[in-house]
Amino acid sequence: MSGERLIYMPLGGAGEIGMNAYVYGYGLPGQERLIVVDLGVTFGDMDGTPGIDLILPDVAWLAERRDRIEAILVTHAHEDHVGALGLVWDKLRAPIYARKFTAAIARLKLDERGGVPDSALNVVGAWPEVLEFGPFKVGFVPISHSIPESAGLVIDTPAGRVVHSGDFKIDPTPVVGEAFDPALWAEIARPGVRALVCDSTNVFSPHPGRSEATLADNLAALLREAKGMVVATTFASNLARLQTLANAAEASGRSVCLLGRAMRRMVETAIATGLLTQFPKTISPEDAGQIPRENLLLMVTGSQGERRAAAAQLSSQGYMGLSLKEGDTFLFSSRTIPGNERPVARIMNQLSEKGVDVLDDAGGRYHVSGHANRPDLETFHDIIKPQFLIPMHGEHRHLREHMKLGEAKGLRGIIATNGMMIDLSGNAPKVAEFVEAGRTYLDGGVLIGGMDGVVRDRMRMALNGHVTVTLIVDEKDEPLGEPWCELMGLPSKGRSNADLVETLEAELGQFINRAEKRTLRDDEKLERELIRIVRQTSQAEIGKKPEVTVVVSRLA
């Protein structure tokens, strides 16, 4: 064992919320056998990544070491843990392991995004079942979260035991799925834990987390007292919430109708895998249209304001023949993820215009978080008593705050962000190496590098508009006519109140008429000058410098 080491390296999720991807390795430096924990996505936005459908970790480092990867383990079925799997699997080609429901959801995503052979996806049982992956022995330990069957991982290595919490909360009554079991975790901790790699997302939430079960009464009262139709939106994967809402619907004599593909698919999968056994029979949108509104609960997708989801559709023109009106109630049984405030507010205002009463999480009556809050993190630290604490899953400020929280109670550790390879073998965790840990974008149907410049060019066009300049030069290097301009995304008139196109063409024409032969002969110089004139003239006329495409055609 001399010279062998245990390493941990996040490739995503440590420096952001979302896009989780963690690597563990054991062996001689540079020859470690590897396991990958989670391969998730995060979502783009108009602000920073216009046109990008999904953002995933750059797996180039892993792909180059493909022969050393023993397995890919998935802790739970949320997009930010499983969503990238189908997109990058063919670069890694390692076997995937997950619990039953997680594997079923993963299978749906794998089929949508790329293809992974059936044989690559393996269903594993829960702890105390343990699987061997090279030098690693790994158990999937049930832990409560906002989706059933979440697992924390117990990773035994020759250098000691690592607990990888996965996303979790401390919930003794999670409604659906397994409760957090302190005795079980104490048992796991007993032999000693070298490192706890721990969820950090809610470290700034000061109060102890509340159980999913605490919502039942509030939701029941809401559905009982509401006069018209009730629409509730939450993440489709929050099956406990769907169950609680369905129970409340039954108690108040409301039929349940599921709207949105993700919602239907998630419930179907949960019933098929035996996770939901008490879910009431749902009705179709067509049937829903036939029964009195006060006897209806719609559960719909789109809690984050997604434009094409059921919630947004219902707030505007309606969805599948159903529409809302004065006296109806719309419940956001969800938290708005930072960055989504505007689309969510847009829906709320559209509902307000229809006279629909909107309820949201303000006050916490209708939503609880799926992550461990500050005091719950301390509880977990106390149970696991790790030699090292390594905060994971959070922006830098979350990781740092989590580390400070641990340090206040005497824990040692390190803040490891994406691409930092940490050696966990010694007396203190230390940085072994910095690895390039970038982002890959799914752009339409193509994967591109986050630093390729494609998105940068798009943002520039969005901010500055675009001008096309064409010029024809004949066989004798004489301009044939004058340059032409076409605008896109620019005002048609400038400060002088003249047509911007005409002003640009006049300036460009003047330049061309005076240009020396050697300029007209030199494609690069000519292009540079034409761009300069467009940008300079535009700056004077409209106060901004557009992006410019120049095409000089030379007659042969």
Added chain:
Amino acid sequence: MSGERLIYMPLGGAGEIGMNAYVYGYGLPGQERLIVVDLGVTFGDMDGTPGIDLILPDVAWLAERRDRIEAILVTHAHEDHVGALGLVWDKLRAPIYARKFTAAIARLKLDERGGVPDSALNVVGAWPEVLEFGPFKVGFVPISHSIPESAGLVIDTPAGRVVHSGDFKIDPTPVVGEAFDPALWAEIARPGVRALVCDSTNVFSPHPGRSEATLADNLAALLREAKGMVVATTFASNLARLQTLANAAEASGRSVCLLGRAMRRMVETAIATGLLTQFPKTISPEDAGQIPRENLLLMVTGSQGERRAAAAQLSSQGYMGLSLKEGDTFLFSSRTIPGNERPVARIMNQLSEKGVDVLDDAGGRYHVSGHANRPDLETFHDIIKPQFLIPMHGEHRHLREHMKLGEAKGLRGIIATNGMMIDLSGNAPKVAEFVEAGRTYLDGGVLIGGMDGVVRDRMRMALNGHVTVTLIVDEKDEPLGEPWCELMGLPSKGRSNADLVETLEAELGQFINRAEKRTLRDDEKLERELIRIVRQTSQAEIGKKPEVTVVVSRLA
């Protein structure tokens, strides 16, 4: 007076937070004499208005009735009440009235954005001073808000008294400027108030608002206990906050340095107009660099994460020779406006990476709002006892909730959104007319219409990328060579792993070689076909349809 009427019409601010612009009129229908209350801006974002510098109300309706405008009244000096004045004044050319400090700030903005002659800007005294504007008698009544010298307007008309609250809070101890005076407002209400047009922004805040003065102890403790340099950011116009911070700095032996042009300018103007009399002498950034960090408080601009402001600069490379390091403290003495969460979080994470401790408003220790909360609105309703309540300044959901709040206590009123002209003369407010109430964009140096399509084209380029296609056709309508393509904001390779440009040019070339004469002769048809091929080929290759500019050059 028979047939004459009193009208109210928002042109901005009723359907959004920001961009306030309200019109009152009195006279025969279609001949009303008009006053305009506030002409503010709101800010664009990458999400919906990329490249747009400011958004302002479309004043076309007012401009067409310019001869009927008696005056433009400004309630206070916030951007969303005064920011559009300089940009549109030449279309209206009515005299402007504001109190002293407000006028001084307005003057700075007028000089920056357009030009307004000195003679057009008039300083008015506070209530009980009253000015006559045609059929209106108007008084500027001091009311507390987060900027000094805010005024509610008392507007007397032949149809009765209107109270226009402006932005306000109920603050008995505002630190700088005038306290809310319940006795004064009761006095104003005594003759009877026909309509209260009232701020709605904080209607969803359930607890009574807190006074600015309640922050003094918390801020003093923070500055006393902090070990290193302290940086505080807040809106520059919140002079009370700056005063409280300065007092705390003095008490803890810290010198104050102001960073950011808006911060310095606001303090200078407040001192010049006699509003700040106790403000300590500030030091320059150069001097700040010379004294121990624990003896420093920097007050900086950029609380909303603005990229070029002092806060963002300090969180990255530093600002004016000053930089932050481990042990320093950064305070957001502010609330993050919805939509700005991401840029603010970016700053927080950059500070975290430097080891700087970040404090924000979570918990409410270091910030209070400048607007009346729900119970405060009820208090104001109870004081004014209006015949009608007209909620203003808010998104639709705020206006509706405010109306419901009033109705619960027996008030009648109407939800009036931008462009709804309300007749306030009768026994109930009623909609008299719907007026086109659009938005105007300041784009670089040019004003463009919100519906001009310029921004739509930019967003399309941002989402889909751009392709330029050029083709030369000779005198006999024969193609001269093949079409050329240039990409911008698009991946260079598609699914087939071939160069996207080459694939596109091959497809276009094939089409051109087979095209009939009558297609090659028909510019429109040719362009349409070339665009179709680019979009279709791109959809197959990269899964998205780019924006396309086609330039066909015909040799004469």
